[in-house]
Amino acid sequence: MDKLTLLGLLVAIVGILSGQILEGSNLSVLFQGSAFLIVFCGTLGAVMVQSSAKVFLTAIKMGAWAFSTPKSAGPDLILQLTSWGTLARKEGMLALEARIPGIADPFMKKGVQLLVDGHSAEKIRDVLETDIQSWEQLRWQSARVWEAAAGYSPTVGIIGAVLGLMHVMQNLSEPSKLGSGIAVAFVATIYGVAFANLLFLPVANKLKAIIMQQTHMRDMVIDGLGAIANGENPRYIELKLQSYLN
Structure with missing residues (x-):
C-alpha cells in the first residue's frame, strides 16, 4: 500500500x-448524490468514448498502482542475472534452458530463451527493445486516460452546475430557497475540479513515474542478458547493473 x-x-x-x-x-x-452522479458518469463516459476497450481496461487496472505501487525488484534482478551469467560461463548457454520454466516474467523468459537459442547480444537487444516499445505504448496510452479524465471532469462539472441552475430558475416563485439552491448547483463544479486536481491528474502522473521505473528495470535486464551473451565476467555484470539502482 x-x-x-x-x-x-x-x-x-x-x-x-x-x-x-x-x-x-x-x-x-x-x-450531493446527483452532482456526484453527473460528474462521475459524465467523465467516465467521455473517456470511454475516446479510448479503445483494451486501453480503457488497462487504465482501470493500472489505477490500483497509485495506491499499491509495484515494488522495484532491482536487487533481485541483479542477483538473478548474475547467477545466470555464472551458470552460462561454467556450463554453457544450454544450461539456462532448465531455468526457463521457472521464470514468471514473460519478458525475461523471452530473453533467456533467446540466449539459449544462441542469438547474439545485438539480436537479443533488438527483439526485447521492440517488446519494450509495445509494452510501454499501451501503458502510456492507459496513463493518458486518467489525464484525459482530468480534462473532462471540470467541464462536466460545469454542465452539472448549469443543470442545477436551470432547476433553480424553475422555482423562482420561492425566493427563500434560491440561495441554497444555487449553492447546491455549484457543488457539481466543485466535484469536477476536485476530481481532476486531487485524483485524476495526480494518479496519471504517478502512473507515468511507475512506467518509467519499470521501463528502466527492463533496460537493465536487456543489458544483463546482453552481457551474458557476450560471455562477460559475472562480477562485471553485477557492477554494471548496480549502476541502474543509483
Missing part, C-alpha cells in the same frame, strides 16, 4: 473540509 498517496488524499480532503467549516458553512451542502 502506497501510504504517501493515501496521506496526500487525506491531507487534501481534510484541508478542504476544514476550510469549509472555518468559513462557517455547513458540510452537508458538499455531499
